[in-house]
Amino acid sequence: MRLSTRAQYAVRAMVDLSLYSEGRPVSLKEISRREEIPLNYLEQLFFRLKKGQIVTSVRGPGGGYVLARQEDAIKVGEIVVTVEEQLNPVACLDEGDRSCRREAHCVTHFVWQGLGERIRGFLDSITLADLTREARNRPAGEGNIEKGACKPTG
Amino acid sequence: MRLSTRAQYAVRAMVDLSLYSEGRPVSLKEISRREEIPLNYLEQLFFRLKKGQIVTSVRGPGGGYVLARQEDAIKVGEIVVTVEEQLNPVACLDEGDRSCRREAHCVTHFVWQGLGERIRGFLDSITLADLTREARNRPAGEGNIEKGACKPTG
DNA sequence: TCCATACTTGACAATTATAGTAAGGTATGT
DNA sequence: ACATACCTTACTATAATTGTCAAGTATGGA
Numbered sequence: 241m242r243l244s245t246r247a248q249y250a251v252r253a254m255v256d257l258s259l260y261s262e263g264r265p266v267s268l269k270e271i272s273r274r275e276e277i278p279l280n281y282l283e284q285l286f287f288r289l290k291k292g293q294i295v296t297s298v299r300g301p302g303g304g305y306v307l308a309r310q311e312d313a314i315k316v317g318e319i320v321v322t323v324e325e326q327l328n329p330v331a332c333l334d335e336g337d338r339s340c341r342r343e344a345h346c347v348t349h350f351v352w353q354g355l356g357e358r359i360r361g362f363l364d365s366i367t368l369a370d371l372t373r374e375a376r377n378r379p380a381g382e383g384n385i386e387k388g389a390c391k392p393t394g
Numbered sequence: 395m396r397l398s399t400r401a402q403y404a405v406r407a408m409v410d411l412s413l414y415s416e417g418r419p420v421s422l423k424e425i426s427r428r429e430e431i432p433l434n435y436l437e438q439l440f441f442r443l444k445k446g447q448i449v450t451s452v453r454g455p456g457g458g459y460v461l462a463r464q465e466d467a468i469k470v471g472e473i474v475v476t477v478e479e480q481l482n483p484v485a486c487l488d489e490g491d492r493s494c495r496r497e498a499h500c501v502t503h504f505v506w507q508g509l510g511e512r513i514r515g516f517l518d519s520i521t522l523a524d525l526t527r528e529a530r531n532r533p534a535g536e537g538n539i540e541k542g543a544c545k546p547t548g
Numbered sequence: 549t550c551c552a553t554a555c556t557t558g559a560c561a562a563t564t565a566t567a568g569t570a571a572g573g574t575a576t577g578t
Numbered sequence: 579a580c581a582t583a584c585c586t587t588a589c590t591a592t593a594a595t596t597g598t599c600a601a602g603t604a605t606g607g608a
Binding site: 269 | 582586
């Protein structure tokens, strides 16, 4: 029951972007340095985040990424779903899955369904604004986390 | 954010055990047949479930497994945790993890912490009794699910 | 006693998913 | 033009998970 590092990185990167952008684009290079996330990996993440219309990009020198919406209109759940595809605890809940033909008979189905709803509900109850507000109230150094703290591979 | 098939199998197997045991031990062979779970795999699961004191075993012919407690005193969350080790969405929440030395600085930490609590809270709010009650109200055939329904490997 | 049943346990192979790397391309401001 | 920085695909290494195999031990009954 682990979240992918993609999702963890994505949320951290979005918080960083939100904190350090003041209207202007923030380059992935900056985010990569502050958050200690490999640049190439970040590029992949932001590729998805852009497709998911959570950020917009500005090309060329001085370019970078900008939030597509206000901080308080971006839910953590959105970010996670965008980079992680599905947020269902079991495969047979995925859209397009046909293996679960008779879900009415499956006693455990409703448990996993309910679990998925709780997970989404919770992550959708937190916005980027909540996280940046939290971050600004802290004596942070570089990046929204300290070096070595909460590294996914830790 | 997927539950392991171990956990899915374990819950189904426990429901099966609960449904078909009437005080007497149920053999893994039976459960294996009804639920279409490989016998050897079931053995591994029940090894853990026994260690977790959720079931007890009776050896020899006519033996098998019995619930260690009443149906309504066994939570789904317990079963899942027992076979799945951890139910934390990120590694740095695991007990004994030292990589997250300065969690006070980590803005996203509380999100994952809260998520873990919701997951555990939900799964602990459902008991085996809830599931068997549900199952008995259904026109089920063999096993608590129909053939091919909700197979983890989908 | 002997045997079949069924639990017990460890080791291991195959498959899959994930994380991370690499490389080349495209757009654009100076 | 040229440097910057986004864009996109492909690939590899590694880890986890799933599932198999095999060899035990305990025990009830014929």
